[in-house]
Amino acid sequence: MSLTVPDARRNASPYLYGREAASVARVLEAGQYGHTDLTVEFESRIAEHLGVPDVVAVSSGTAALHSALLAVGIGPGDDVIVPSMTFCATVQVIRAVGAAPRFIDVDPATLCVTPQLVMDAVTDDTAAVLPVLFGGRAVDLGPIRDDLAERGIVVIEDAAHAFGSRCGPRPVGGDETALTCFSFGPVKNLTCGQGGAVIPRTPEDASAVRRLRMLGVAQSRSERAETTGYRVEGFGLRYQLSSINAAIGLAQLDHFDTTVRTRRHVWRTYRDALDALDGVMLVDVDFDRTVPHLCQVRVPRRDHIFAHLRARGIGVGVHYPPNHLQPAFARWTRDLPATERVSREVLSLPFHQHLTEGDVHRVVTALGHALKVTGGS
Template structure:
């Protein structure tokens, strides 16, 4: 197999991992002359559904669009609240605001950076209409302990599984098969990329039909049907957020190679775990790698040193990052801010290490050695917080 990747995974985390078949797939679709929604998109949807083991999948333009449309399908609107962790990409919150609803920020478990059933329960209010667990790093989130309570209150679970395509729950069920409205992202850096794209796993055929209307400006017919008639009907408010055939072609090529990428990502995470073991003041965020397709590798380091370590890694040509600055501290979302002790501690400790699938064991050793050296030369003191906070709930 010819693999087309970045020449340097350490310096190009944002480049996709390509299998070498994507260019031919794009060329094939270019020759058809049909670049909007079309047969290629619908075939991609069928292949996604078969992979996940679900009845249907609705493909859309982005992961953010998937969240927005799923919330609308759940009946979320003005006057409602949606429980969401603050420790997520801002797209999660923007999708909530796009419906006219308000975010209700929840805290997370410091060992996983994910919400738990207890965190969600503590955040519920009489106006909660939906809960949006974020499957951080690709790890599944189990809300089974409160599922009956949520259902009794008419609260819908909309999973932000942007990181988690291919991951599974401890019982072996894939993310997307548990009855939630599950949303995936297929942007350039995800485990499966369309260049840009997303998908929703609907709960019912009626919900799937509505999602398909709303993604195409509220129209009830696709282009091939519209051109055979003298008019069309717009059934409701909608948006232009379908997945083009060009993006779907990339996604189909990626899906065919997904077992390879899943294996590479799991191997990479395990290699990091071994290389980081024993480095003082470093705590690895647990992604449940046996069941997850890891999206990233995140460590916690003492807060007083995190920014210095980040700068020193970049000076060494190692693109570390921080994922994510908490949303309840963002100016745009300050109206919904509330104290979140674990999230606020984590915000100053977390550090994302390079996680391109093309990294070698030598690259990982280099990152681990550079991280250890940066911590060794940092000022001493205030280093016990990582271990203490990691055990908190």
């Protein structure tokens, strides 16, 4: 069995509304491709959308995490608590600043960390906690915020999957006690083609990230244009968001309400169709606060089912192989039974806005067939 719709052969796919190309064309015609007033406008629109005072746009979600860690002084000798079940970029930025990852388990029901799992991992060397908002699900560390603050431990949220989601009454990114890092990569809920953003806690955080994204230079673009030199105040990287990428993001923002409705509709269609299958556990989504980024199930004999479906042109995936079992991070391996168990079962179904209800039902029918022929049901 195979799908006849090309886009449904992918696990994820960018979705454009038709205005993005014209927005980029205007930037190209203007001849200003780097960090310009259009980037500043994108930052302002994101800040307005989230109801926060400031946003610092950067070149990727990885750049956002890296900049946030550097901005708050995380470095050699520090431990950063992080779930093993995340994309490797989350761990690589910890290593990039010279800190050590302290891997922790996740709640199998959500694939996210819990306050108790975090507190159980805190040591005298813990300098930061990096919760991952997996699949778009918010992580509420409210019960331990005061404990972490008293110990001087910074919270930096990896919200790469979670733009548009909420944590209680506030949007993700609206918590003034945490730095929040978004990704606007090709298949995220909001795309800039490539990009990211840091939501700072304070003006000092914002200034630090802005210096870092411009090679340590303190002056703004307009200030540099009025002088014969510039001042480098510290370490920095070239992490600005280009006006080309900002133009795509601004066009996407105009339709974000539609994005939310569509992604929730596709996920609900999966949920209803999967009810008919035995042996499949859907990783749940709380629609009161989540804009889903993934549609994941837990199945027996996952690797066999994965191979069966991929051979039939169905774009299933695995998000993600545990990092504590990766060769590059073997030094920090710990016993994480829930993560290891779930990682053998979890399967990401094709999930993006191009999918029709017919596509979803064909995927679920194929999954049911795979369960039978592989002995999974």
